[in-house]
Amino acid sequence: MNSIRIFAPATVANVACGFDILGFALCSPGDEISIEFNNLHKIILHDNTPYHLPLEAEKNVTAVALQSMLDALKTNQGFTITFLQKIMPGSGVGSSAASSAAGVFGANELLDKPFTRNNLVQFAMQGERIASGSAHADNVAPALLGGFTLVRSYTPLDVISLPSPTIYATVVHPQIEVRTSDSRKILRHEIPIKKAVEQWGNVAGLVTGLFTNDYALIGRSLQDVIVEPVRALLIPEFYTIKQAALDAGALGCSISGSGPSLFALSETEKTAQKVAAAMQQGFTNIGIDNHVFVSPINKEGTRVV
Amino acid sequence: MNSIRIFAPATVANVACGFDILGFALCSPGDEISIEFNNLHKIILHDNTPYHLPLEAEKNVTAVALQSMLDALKTNQGFTITFLQKIMPGSGVGSSAASSAAGVFGANELLDKPFTRNNLVQFAMQGERIASGSAHADNVAPALLGGFTLVRSYTPLDVISLPSPTIYATVVHPQIEVRTSDSRKILRHEIPIKKAVEQWGNVAGLVTGLFTNDYALIGRSLQDVIVEPVRALLIPEFYTIKQAALDAGALGCSISGSGPSLFALSETEKTAQKVAAAMQQGFTNIGIDNHVFVSPINKEGTRVV
Numbered sequence: 001m002n003s004i005r006i007f008a009p010a011t012v013a014n015v016a017c018g019f020d021i022l023g024f025a026l027c028s029p030g031d032e033i034s035i036e037f038n039n040l041h042k043i044i045l046h047d048n049t050p051y052h053l054p055l056e057a058e059k060n061v062t063a064v065a066l067q068s069m070l071d072a073l074k075t076n077q078g079f080t081i082t083f084l085q086k087i088m089p090g091s092g093v094g095s096s097a098a099s100s101a102a103g104v105f106g107a108n109e110l111l112d113k114p115f116t117r118n119n120l121v122q123f124a125m126q127g128e129r130i131a132s133g134s135a136h137a138d139n140v141a142p143a144l145l146g147g148f149t150l151v152r153s154y155t156p157l158d159v160i161s162l163p164s165p166t167i168y169a170t171v172v173h174p175q176i177e178v179r180t181s182d183s184r185k186i187l188r189h190e191i192p193i194k195k196a197v198e199q200w201g202n203v204a205g206l207v208t209g210l211f212t213n214d215y216a217l218i219g220r221s222l223q224d225v226i227v228e229p230v231r232a233l234l235i236p237e238f239y240t241i242k243q244a245a246l247d248a249g250a251l252g253c254s255i256s257g258s259g260p261s262l263f264a265l266s267e268t269e270k271t272a273q274k275v276a277a278a279m280q281q282g283f284t285n286i287g288i289d290n291h292v293f294v295s296p297i298n299k300e301g302t303r304v305v
Numbered sequence: 306m307n308s309i310r311i312f313a314p315a316t317v318a319n320v321a322c323g324f325d326i327l328g329f330a331l332c333s334p335g336d337e338i339s340i341e342f343n344n345l346h347k348i349i350l351h352d353n354t355p356y357h358l359p360l361e362a363e364k365n366v367t368a369v370a371l372q373s374m375l376d377a378l379k380t381n382q383g384f385t386i387t388f389l390q391k392i393m394p395g396s397g398v399g400s401s402a403a404s405s406a407a408g409v410f411g412a413n414e415l416l417d418k419p420f421t422r423n424n425l426v427q428f429a430m431q432g433e434r435i436a437s438g439s440a441h442a443d444n445v446a447p448a449l450l451g452g453f454t455l456v457r458s459y460t461p462l463d464v465i466s467l468p469s470p471t472i473y474a475t476v477v478h479p480q481i482e483v484r485t486s487d488s489r490k491i492l493r494h495e496i497p498i499k500k501a502v503e504q505w506g507n508v509a510g511l512v513t514g515l516f517t518n519d520y521a522l523i524g525r526s527l528q529d530v531i532v533e534p535v536r537a538l539l540i541p542e543f544y545t546i547k548q549a550a551l552d553a554g555a556l557g558c559s560i561s562g563s564g565p566s567l568f569a570l571s572e573t574e575k576t577a578q579k580v581a582a583a584m585q586q587g588f589t590n591i592g593i594d595n596h597v598f599v600s601p602i603n604k605e606g607t608r609v610v
Contacts (some may be wrong), residue, residue: 018505018509019502019505020502020506021502021505021506021509022509035397055453074379078402088575129313150506150509150510150513150537151506151524152506152507152510152526153503153506153507153510155527158510158525160510160513160522162513187498188498189497189498189499190495190496191493191495191497192495192496193492193493193494193495193496193531194447194494196496196504196505197324197325197326198500198503200322200323200324200326200460200501200504200505200508201325201326201456201457201458201507202457203325203505203508204327204455204508204509204512205455205457205458205463205465205507207509207512207513207517208455208465208467208512209515211512211513211516217457217465220457220458220463222458226392226498258543269394283601286354300406
């Protein structure tokens with residue numbers, strides 16, 4: 001096996017109450033790359049996507065992630081990677097995480113799996129450092145592992161797969177720019193302990209709901225009283241569109257990652273489609289172009305195509 | 306059935322990371338009361354314990370909790386309650402919660418169960434208001450329901466039973482006074498968001514560990530980076546004694562409720578006994594009288610004796 005194609009899925013991080021710790025994977029959209037060995041002892045990149053990805057290895061998230069893995073293996077094996085399909089960068093559904101996951105997963109396959117999927121998270125995180133300035137794992141973990149994931153701790157890194165009930169995500173990406181770095185800058189460094197207690201009550205409720213398939217509990221717990229109220233300021237008519245999603249039957253709705261996309265979760269695909277139409281209409285009403293995805297939870301994560 | 310005896314267990318609230326939301330019940334110690342109907346249309350109290358409990362209905366936690374339940378039922382049925390056995394007040398293992406739980410549970414039994422156990426939490430909380438100034442539910446919920454419980458939300462009240470793996474609690478009660486109200490006053494109103502994220506990562510980890518019987522994960526998650534560092538100041542040699550518990554094999558150790566008791570959790574009863582000896586020695590070394598309990602998790606909660 002010298003050349004393989006890899007698909008790495010889009011992901012939703014934060015998941016309302018789970019700021020910086022929870023995420024889940026979508027079946028589509030996703031990144032697709034081909035990856036093969038080369039004898040040049042370096043990472044060579046080709047871009048067949050419309051996004052003009054940086055092709056210098058030290059500026060490309062896929063290459064940075066892969067290089068950290070090769071460094072850990074103390075190998076100078078070269079790889080040639082071609083980007084075939086790409087989640088639109090800056091959409092808030094883990095575009096850089098998918099790129100990072102695809103590279104390390106593909107190389108790990110070609111190298112006969114020196115690492116488990118869970119082990120790969122630490123390397124894929126390094127791509128996130130280039131993309132957003134912080135090596136966060138809440139997108140790369142679900143991108144690699146699939147389903148819902150928990151990043152319990154960074155020191156040491158502790159990534160845990162949570163159960164994923166049959167549930168459907170609606171993601172709407174409005175065509176506005178929200179930079180991850182800005183989106184972090186506006187957060188308060190200090191928060192009221194009362195709000196934090198509400199948040200961790202909801203985190204506990206959401207995890208319990210995932211384990212017990214309790215959709216009502218999942219819905220009650222999909223609340224973010226800390227981050228959403230601040231980041232909502234960056235998304236025009238956020239609360240109107242969120243309410244439209246809930247009125248259409250969504251269990252809950254919040255900001256995907258650091259935005260600008262919104263996500264909602266619904267019990268059935270039919271409801272998720274209704275929710276999609278309602279959210280899309282909300283943005284269209286205020287003249288903001290947008291596109292929408294409906295997807296079940298991707299339980300597999302990154303995979304060989 | 307005109308007169309019954311009720312046992313309501315001691316409880317550990319907070320459970321490290323789960324400040325104000327998590328709790329679990331012990332098999333012993335506990336409160337024991339007898340309760341029977343009377344025809345006097347009021348709550349009559351008798352105290353057979355050594356604790357000189359207040360016997361005016363409006364100052365007694367059991368009576369206040371029971372009265373709130375009778376008000377909800379719009380009944381003026383009278384009850385006579387005799388306190389037979391009492392957890393030492395102020396020990397930090399839910400003494401007032403057990404008293405509140407016992408009264409409402411007993412009356413509910415005599416009245417042919419107009420309420421579920423879960424419904425009784427809202428009334429038992431009213432006893433806590435008298436005891437500590439706030440109607441918290443994180444002790445009364447496990448006292449009534451048994452096992453590990455989650456108070457996801459107060460508005461509306463949402464109490465959820467979590468699974469309880471076979472696990473043993475060690476509780477050491479040092480003979481020092483820490484008033485719940487003082488213990489709350491020293492907490493900071495604002496906390497760093499970075500610490501809050503660590504905390505809710507651990508909450509999610511602990512809940513996951515309870516569902517998956519993953520003792521190692523339970524141990525890793527039993528960390529409190531928000532409240533314990535502040536309240537530890539009220540307990541002499543807290544960190545020495547915590548370390549002794551961990552060295553003796555405990556999965557984790559923290560402050561029970563608002564203190565002064567410490568709790569530890571261990572995978573086996575044998576380890577829990579070793580942990581008990583180590584913690585007890587820690588307090589004895591600094592000349593603080595103490596007593597210690599070792600108990601499995603009480604899965605039943607409040608019960609008819």
